[in-house]
Amino acid sequence: MTDDRSQETDQDEATLGRIETEVALLMRLGEATRRATGTAEHRVLDRAAYVILRYLDSAGPQNVSALAARLNLDGSTVTRQVSAMQRDGLITRTPDPADGRGTVVSATLTGRQRMAAVQAARTRLYGDLLAAWSPDDRDSLADLLHRLNEALDARNRRR
Template sequence: MGGIGVDHAFLALERELAVFLRRARASSGELAREVHPDLESAAYGLLMRLEDAGEQRATDLAAYIGVGKATMSRQLRALEGLGLVTRAPDPADGRAFLVQLTDEGRARFRRVRGARRARYARRLAAWERSEVAELARLLHRLNSSQEADEPGQTARVERDQ
C-alpha cells in the first residue's frame, strides 16, 4: 500500500460503496414512505435506532445519527406530528426529554422492517448463511472504524450526557 501506486482494492471498494450507498439512499426514501407517506427518508434510521435501543434522549439520538441538535429537533417534531414518536420528561434530568416510538410508530416500522428483511433474504438466497454473517461482521467493523474517526463524535456524546 505504501507509495505512489494505485491500490486497485481500494478503488474497487470505493466504486462498490458508491453504488451501495446510492441504492441505500433511494431505498431509505422508499422505506420511509412505506412507514408514512410524509416521512423524510433520513427518519427511517432514527426509527430503527428507537426500535433497537428503546427510549433515548434527543441529544443521544443526534450523536448516534451524526446530526446537530437543531436538525434532530426538527426531525422529532415531524415524527411527533405524524404520531410516530412521543417525548416525555427524563426523570433523571428535568431539562431533558426521552423519545420513544408510539404504538402506531412501532407497528408501522416493524411491518416495513419485516418486508425489508424479506427482500434481503430473497436477494441473498444464493449466499451461504456464513457469507451473510461475514458481510454483517465486516460492515459492522467498517461502521465502528468510521465512528471512531468522525471528528467531534466523542466530544459531542460526552458533552450531551
C-alpha cells in the same frame, strides 16, 4: 525490496479505490431500490424516522441530545425530525427527569409497528437479493458490513 513495497502500495491503493467505488454504488443503488420498491411497507416511514425508531427500539427512550450524538446529527436536525414524528404519532416526548430543559423521546406502538413493517420488508428484499448466496457468504457480508459501520461510527465520534 523497494519494488515489493511499491507493488504492495499500488495494490492497496487499487483495492481502496475499489472499496470506495463499491460503497458509493451501494449507497446509490440502496436508495434507488428503496424508492423503486413497489410495496407499501417500504414507504410507511422516511429514512430518518426509520433510523431513529430503530435506535429507540434497541436503546430505549433517549433525550434528544443523546439521540443526536448517537446518530451523528445536529441537535436541531433531530429536534425537527422528532417534531415531525410526534405529529405523525410515531414518538412521544416527555420531560427529561435528569434535565428539566430537555425531553425524552419514546417510540409509540404505531412507531414500533411501522418500524417493524419496514424492517420485515427490507429483510425479505435482502433475502430475495441474496438467495443464491451461501449462508457463509451472507454471514461474511453481515460481519464485514458491521465492521465497516463500526469503523465509520468510531471515526465520526472522534470528530
